[in-house]
Amino acid sequence: MIFELNSDQAMLADAARRLSEETLAPILSREPADAPLPKAAMLEIYGHLADFGITAARLPEEFGGSGLSMLDYGLIMEQLPPVVALSLLSHDGSTVRFNAGADPGVRETYLAAFREGRKIICTANSEPNAGSDSNTISTRLEIEGDRAFITGTKMWITNASICDCMIVSCSAGNDDHGRPVPQRVLVDLSQSRVGLHETALAGLKQGHLCEVTFDRTEVPVTHLIGSPGDAGKYMTVVWNANRPLIGLMALGIARRAYNIALAHVTDRRQFGAPLSARQLVQQDLSDMEAALTSARLTCLMALATLDTGARSNGLSAMAKRLATENANRVIHLAMQLCGGMGITEELGLAQLWADARVFQVPDGTQGILALIHGRDITGTAAWR
Ligand SMILES: Cc1cc2nc3c(=O)[nH]c(=O)nc-3n(C[C@H](O)[C@H](O)[C@H](O)COP(=O)(O)OP(=O)(O)OC[C@H]3O[C@@H](n4cnc5c(N)ncnc54)[C@H](O)[C@@H]3O)c2cc1C
Structure with a gap:
């Protein structure tokens, strides 16, 4: 058991500290401290995170992920401004949720942009009546031919107002016990209409937290990810x-x-x-x-x-x-x-x-x- 960082880890943490202090902090301080950062600033930040190789830290290497260990990722994360780290956590985790089970053609269309920080992605699971009990979602998925329609409301969604795409957990019907069968669906905001309402927080005020509404939001069925029930x-x-x-x-x-x-x-x-x-x-x-x-x-x-x-x-x-x-x-x-x-x-x-x-x-x-x-x-x- 060794409690010292090895030389590679020390260099990584030091490089992350410099990225944070010399590059990211000036972007944050040039924007108002008490309002969500504009999307342009976030994309600039994501460009720097991509150059550092951490926009898809958890993506398997065969799909172009960084191959970072989680321990090394943690050593980097603790150096980043918290508002940036929380956004990145959502983006990186959502990239994993997208990649696992995405249709190959859809993966081809989007994955490189997520990996390179050119497009931002988030996950919308929580709802007004599904917080800690995250499986009780009621956002409905209806499939008609090659189109699918989403209806419902999501709450507290990190990155929603600055994202290009969302992974939305929908109920694709009920199982034998009457519980929702959660299905992941990719929603591309340049193609599908959603309502966004920013929620003001007491802390991390430069961050982004939204209520998102779907009113028969239309997506192609190829945007369904994985199999019904595996979202959890x-x-x-x-x-x-x-x-x-x-x-x-x-x-x-x-x-x-x-x-x-x-x-x-x-x-x-x-x-x-x-x-x-x-x-x-x-x-x-x-x-x-x-x-x-x-x-x-x-x-x-x-x-x-x-x-x-x-x-x-x-x-x-x-x-x-x-x-x-x-x-x-x-x-x-x-x-x-x-x-x-x-x-x-x-x-x-x-x-x-x-x-x-x-x-x-x-x-x-x-x-x-x-x-x-x-x-x-x-x-x-x-x-x-
Ligand atoms: C900064 C921030 C970012 C977030 N980002 C996202 C996101 O990107 N995507 C997303 O989908 N969601 C996101 N969320 C939502 C978050 O996951 C929920 O707020 C969280 O799961 C709690 O749900 P709730 O707010 O409905 O609280 P509730 O579930 O209503 O809980 C209220 C209180 O009751 C307690 N409680 C609940 N059930 C029990 C029980 N069985 N026994 C004992 N105590 C219990 C809880 O511990 C809590 O103290 C975010 C929230 C915040 C604040």
Whole structure:
């Protein structure tokens, strides 16, 4: 067991840090901080991500994927601006969901553009009445000859307002138990009409989260992907990697808060000495460092486990829950250590808090992640 990055990993992480600081951050800072980034800016960002080789990190190499290990992908992801990392996670995961089972002609038409970051793709699964219970979708798929029609509403869809294509989970009818049979369908927004309504969030304000409506949205039947019923399987495959990756994103934000607090308590003097010399302050710093380190190692362990091909459902769920919980706690302590300054806008801690908080919901809420982990521990699914 080696806890040091090897030289290749150190170079990769350093290159990602430079990409982030020298290329991506200037694009983000030239746009308003409190509004979704324009599509042109996102395409510029995707161009840089493609040059770096991470727009299709999880795509099998035989289809032109990067061949990156999930561990290395995690080391890169934790360096990226979180708003970019979350968008990329959706794009990259959706490329996997598209590729697995796409009609060869349709794959030929779209895959290179997704891989090269020229077109952005996302996944629309959640609905007003299907959130944690993601299988209870009611968006309807009707097939008439060589055309298919989609009717329904999707909620909280990352990338929807800047994407070119969506993988939409539709119900292709009910099984013998009356449950929807989920079917993946590719919707090309240049050919099919959908309604888009941006949802304002408390954090990650430059990101994109949409309600999407389908009113007999028409697609060719060749855009149906895989077989009826397999949509859930590909959601889970992608979620298992997304969860520790999201954990690392949240921890990256918390690390920034920790650094701000550390600088503050080193400079700030009260009762005749720097705050950092006080026992209780040092205990807070120790708690913060322990929370960051333990959660980061758990996320990296989950990614390394995925690389071995072993089952990681419980571990990935545990990693995301621990990381997002710890990130929240670290930022809370950072704000407290900064006293009045901690709750001003000047230090930016409140925004970091809101940004990190967002990550406690997508790809599994804290409660659902505990239940997934609990199922692995006990062998019993407790959510039904
Ligand atoms: C930033 C962001 C990005 C997102 N991106 C996407 C996307 O790209 N595509 C997409 O399809 N969706 C996306 N989502 C939606 C996300 O997957 C859902 O919000 C999430 O699954 C939770 O669903 P919900 O909001 O309906 O909450 P609910 O399911 O209503 O849950 C509310 C609360 O009840 C708890 N709860 C639910 N069931 C149980 C149970 N059985 N036992 C105990 N507690 C329970 C939950 O833990 C939670 O705390 C995104 C959401 C966010 C915030």
